[in-house]
Amino acid sequence: SAVISQKPSRDICQRGTSLTIQCQVDSQVTMMFWYRQQPGQSLTLIATANQGSEATYESGFVIDKFPISRPNLTFSTLTVSNMSPEDSSIYLCNVQQGASTEAFFGQGTRLTVV
Amino acid sequence: KQEVTQIPAALSVPEGENLVLNCSFTDSAIYNLQWFRQDPGKGLTSLLLIQSSQREQTSGRLNASLDKSSGRSTLYIAASQPGDSATYLCAASGGSYIPTFGRGTSLIVHP
Numbered sequence: 001s002a003v004i005s006q007k008p009s010r011d012i013c014q015r016g017t018s019l020t021i022q023c024q025v026d027s028q029v030t031m032m033f034w035y036r037q038q039p040g041q042s043l044t045l046i047a048t049a050n051q052g053s054e055a056t057y058e059s060g061f062v063i064d065k066f067p068i069s070r071p072n073l074t075f076s077t078l079t080v081s082n083m084s085p086e087d088s089s090i091y092l093c094n095v096q097q098g099a100s101t102e103a104f105f106g107q108g109t110r111l112t113v114v
Numbered sequence: 115k116q117e118v119t120q121i122p123a124a125l126s127v128p129e130g131e132n133l134v135l136n137c138s139f140t141d142s143a144i145y146n147l148q149w150f151r152q153d154p155g156k157g158l159t160s161l162l163l164i165q166s167s168q169r170e171q172t173s174g175r176l177n178a179s180l181d182k183s184s185g186r187s188t189l190y191i192a193a194s195q196p197g198d199s200a201t202y203l204c205a206a207s208g209g210s211y212i213p214t215f216g217r218g219t220s221l222i223v224h225p
Contacts, residue, residue, distance in 0.1 A: 031211065045212060090155065094213075105160075108155070
């Protein structure tokens with residue numbers, strides 16, 4: 001199994017500012033993803049974090065709003081830019097060692113925008 | 115596009131009951147199905163992973179079954195305890211290997 005450290009665990013931010021969330025894994029993983037979970041909702045995939053290249057974004061999510069970095073196979077960041085109250089959600093880092101393997105999640109970042 | 119549905123959306127039971135949580139998926143061409151537990155405001159904890167070639171998996175008081183042909187999975191919780199109170203999510207992984215999640219079943223087990 002993979003141990004994932006996600007930081008910060010929670011934050012309260014002013015609208016118009018940006019927050020960077022970090023995801024550190026204790027071993028090299030093939031696949032890393034970022035999800036958003038809005039209040040009372042299920043998880044929605046934001047993007048696939050690709051090592052050494054631009055992330056692959058899902059419909060409705062764009063790089064200018066959610067820039068993602070993945071400099072190596074154990075680390076990724078997600079930035080929520082120019083925040084508004086609608087961005088208040090839990091953001092989750094998800095990793096898999098390979099295709100069709102068990103998915104593991106970080107502890108989540110609970111973001112509140114005021 | 116894969117869609118995952120979980121029934122019931124919420125469940126409140128007395129301690130000691132045996133429970134069945136249901137998960138259905140529209141595209142049966144999956145590689146695996148995974149069950150997770152989520153405590154309020156927290157991340158997801160993996161409970162059980164069932165590969166497409168398997169019919170069930172067991173861990174302690176938990177048993178998950180998979181019927182690909184009918185697009186269904188069930189999570190059975192035996193002798194429920196207050197500590198089992200959480201939201202339970204299922205996720206189906208298909209051709210892209212990226213899990214598609216249901217909306218979860220919110221479970222409360224009261225003493």
